[in-house]
Amino acid sequence: MSTPKHPAGYRAGFVAVIGRPNVGKSTLVNSLVGSKISIVSSRPQTTRHRMLGIASFPEGQLVLVDTPGIHAKQSRAMNRYMNRAARGAVSDVHAAVLVIEAGRWHDDDALAYSALKHSEVPVLLVVNKIDKLADKNALLPFIQEITADRTFHSVHLISALKNKGTADVARDLIRIMPESEPLYDEDEITDKSQRFLAGELVREQLMQRLGDELPYSATVEIEKFEVDGSLLRIGAVIWLEREGQKAIVIGKGGERMKSISTSARIGMEALFGSKVFLETWCRVRDGWSDDEAALRRFGYND
Ligand SMILES: Nc1nc2c(ncn2[C@@H]2O[C@H](COP(=O)(O)OP(=O)(O)O)[C@@H](O)[C@H]2O)c(=O)[nH]1
Ligand SMILES: [Mg+2]
Structure with a gap:
């Protein structure tokens, strides 16, 4: 009989990474995966495709669905394609991460939250770019305001760019995943060629x-x-x-x-x-x- 390769309680599953354009979704996925698989720029709508980032840890595996940002403007075929890809990512996942930018709550953040609200999966609120915030004391009232009438599994304050707080996000997510063998080879980092x-x-x-x-x-x-x-x-x-x-x-x-x-x-x-x-x-x-x-x-x- 072969001995199992993974410890008892190993967990694996899918996580949708959602948020308006430019909040740092792709940067977060790259930080968790440990390689730059998803391209990043300071321009909104850099990510055009839905893509998977595979992050493997000793205790579990996260398959992260990086999405184009959800946004209200839908005039061109390209924008319609990107919104479809983002909304489609919320189905069939075990958890979702809503990424927002520290100190700002936009209408498009609310739009992204409402896309998640109906899906019944646990949602982690990830407040990114805290490195940019001069006054860290302003964060608390900001978060209190956002969470007052919305439900989140947990709240994380991170800097995806500086890899601060991202390990805690991974640990928290793995605990939500179902017990399972890895879904992908542990040396794979993406589904794309x-x-x-x-x-x-x-x-x-x-x-x-x-x-x-x-x-x-x-x-x-x-x-x-x-x-x-x-x-x-x-x-x-x-x-x-x-x-x-x-x-x-x-x-x-x-x-x-x-x-x-x-x-x-x-x-x-x-x-x-x-x-x-x-x-x-x-x-x-x-x-x-x-x-x-x-x-x-x-x-x-x-
Ligand atoms: N200062 C700072 N910039 C960040 C952070 N995360 C992402 N960015 C920058 O924000 C911009 C958008 O990031 P990207 O990951 O492409 O956002 P996406 O559109 O949500 O995927 C890029 O210029 C990133 O370098 C962070 O934690 N701190
Ligand atoms: Mg992106």
Whole structure:
């Protein structure tokens, strides 16, 4: 008879990570997983897809569902896709984490809470970015106000960016999970392919480096992903909506494109643990972000 690999009382389950855009959901998922699998930027709506982050601990495993933020504006096909992905994440989970930003309670926080309220799963309130708060004394009345007429399993004050308080969030969540064998191999960190993650790392650079409107009209397609001995050869196409956007992405003398490519490559090498040869170029496809067929082709299908 084989001895069981996991201790008695090992727990595993799914956790939805919910909140309005830009509160730090992806940063929290990365902190719990211990690797940067979900891209992060200071722009709202960086996360476009629902993705799983797998966080394994000696006493249990959390499968975190990172979501695009729930928000009220739904005019374009892309926004409708992102809201569907976020709301869909609340079904079939064992717990949910509502992430908010310390010191601020927005209408869209209330919208996210109301999406959870009907689901009957325990909800942890995670107040993030406490490192940014000059006056920590202001937190208590803020939290009292939020929790006065809302029900939470527990409240955590954290800084996902500085990994402060996140271990307690994990411990608390594991206690809620059902007893179970691990749901994924303990060395897996996400359900997404390396190919997908490579595209996201290029898109992260676009989100971080381009002016206000442009990042939302760009997407990335990985045309080539080849293993060549210990080297990964990756070819990425940046799809834009208008010819005029090309010059902006490429920059003077190709400088911007070069830094996008270099930073994305460094991120890929860290995540994949191998050397990467990355080629990046731009193409134009008119109006792709409001075209359901083009969205599906670029992997936005649910
Ligand atoms: N100061 C600070 N910034 C944070 C923290 N967590 C996330 N951020 C920043 O907030 C921005 C949005 O984070 P992201 O994880 O993409 O938010 P999401 O849209 O909710 O997934 C990024 O610039 C992060 O670096 C934190 O604990 N402290
Ligand atoms: Mg995100």
